[in-house]
Amino acid sequence: MKKVLTFLLISALLVSTIVLAAPLFKVKTTTTVQSSQDYVPGQILVKFKDTIESSKTVNSFGCSTIKESIKGGYKYIAIPSNKTVEEMVAEYSADPNVLFAEPNYIYTSYMVPNDPYYGYQWHMPMINMEQAWDQNTGTGVIVAILDAGVAYEDYDVYAQAPDLAQTNFVQGYDFINNDTHPNDDNGHGTHVAGTIAQSTNNNLGVTGIAYNCSIMPVKVLDAAGSGATDVIANGIYYAADNGAKVINMSLGSSYFSTIMNDACNYAKAQGVTIICAAGNSGRLILEYPAANEAYVSVSAVRLDSTITGYSTYNDSVDIAAPGGDTGVDQDGDGYIDGVLQQTHDGSNYTAFSYYFYQGTSMASPHVAGVAALVIGASGGTLTPDEVQDILQNSALDLGPTGWDREYGYGLLDANAAIQLVTPSNDPPVANFSGTPTSGDVPLNVSFTDLSVNSPTSWSWTFGDGGTSTAQNPSYIYNAAGTYTVTLTATNAFGSDADTKVGYITVTTPPADPPVANFSGTPTSGDYPLDVNFTDLSTNGPTSWSWTFGDGGTSTVQNPSYTYNVSGTYTVALTATNAYGSDTKTVVDYITVTEPPVGGTMYVYDIAVSQYRTGRNYSGYGVVTILIVMTSLYQVRLFM
16 A cells, blocks of 8 residues: 555656646755864863862963853863964873864765756655665654754744655754754755655655654854864764664765764764765765765765766765755656755755755665664664664676775665565575685685575585585585586575576696796896896795895895995896796896095196296196095006
8 A cells, every 4th residue: 555655656756747837946056165174273182080180280281161061071272372282292292191172074965056946756656765664764763853943833033844844753953053943044954964864645746755753953164164073073972872773974085083983983873873974075085974984874876876976986885865856857757867855955954955966975864774674673672783784785786796996895785774674475586706716726705605595505516515504604616617506595485496507716836847937136136236136937936045146045035235346247047846946047136336536637727837048938847636536445646
């Protein structure tokens, strides 16, 4: 029945949108907010080992304490006007009484500029939401949205977004304005909230993933989309202490913060699954808090399931989700391919439209919503690590086989994730991978079960007579050949076999003696002459014997040798392995010369004296020569 209702809702939306496309669908023509500063000026954050000594330390640096975070245990330190933040962080960090010192970093929301028009919510069927909605809608799970707030209430100059009217909200907090009304003055947070829990099956607008969960709006970003480390950390502590099971942070910075990390670790210890946008740099860099090991880092893909040009990628990426690409219309429906949700334009807080955004900010709430479904399906019994494992193990592998920097473990799959918690009554669909699939004897291959529908037993045949019943076995091939591998996966409802013909290729390593070869550099020069020799032998030698022509020897593979006497030297290398040896001799390979002896003589002046007699000149001349020496060697002059 839920499938039918969902289909009718989407059909009605299609019709009304064709008629009212202009007023309903808008593109926010703004750029990603970039703070002009990396951190709050004039202050740093410091945590001391000994609170008794902290005041003395602060005074000794000419600083003063602004306030202290009771929850985080760190102090806000005002620094002297003639000191930079970097200088004071360095001075405090060097003090043995300080656990850590860092700037109060500024974090910004992740959102990429949008261009006109878009094609509905292609991102929902992409992650198999129609099947997932039949199983769970997130009831009983609180998701905290740490962002610029949410348009969740009619209050003062703010109004509730019409398409959030049936969404459940619990009390949140505004850490920017320090009040209990975390309303959205940017638009970003409301858009994120819509992806997680937009009111659904209400004959209005668009859908949300976990539309029966409860949203906790926690405002940690200002109207420009920026927030400091301490503000965000306070928001994390608040969410963890007030019942949140999932935290979504579509925000980030290129700086690691111990304070932020401590807050996230605290939340995780309280049973909170933390989902973070990987970043919008489009480069191989680390952005935080997503790059912290213990949290789920989300990269962004577009409609064709390829990584977007803006998505940050790195060794910390765990999973990919739809983030949109507003530069293309890949399904040809006349609208650009962004992520569609309802929000306001960031200035008029009571006027709402359906906006197309793109960014890892949009990808992250997809994963947060599915995390809420998984937790709801388990009855709230799963730990954060178990939730993360389910999200990763159920993802659709993209890019190279297995984990990679761009897609992590693959594309988010809501239906498959819930199936890992509440399996269907279907037999398994067997699938597996092995690595490596080729190499020399002995070849150790690690096999990974990729079967779906929750098999409970496994039977492997490796093609050489070997078998296993482990889920993910390792197997050693000890003979050359090409082998067919079969996995049969079984559960209570049946079994299925996956056979990969000629899957493993094992070769015999070469049984040839080495062919010796080498090079040296330099091969000539004045003594003392240092020469670096490089073994270039083939067929895998295991030992080496060098003679350098002057009596010197070595058994190092790539030796360095110093010649201290002039001469011409013949070098030989004998390379050996289990199958024999070979010698390479290069006659007169190294030429060593003496350094130049003596200086350079310059004649600056010649003075001649004369002796006269009679009318005719006769006599002798005396020549005086001034010699400028350029070395201490003796110079002899013959005249």
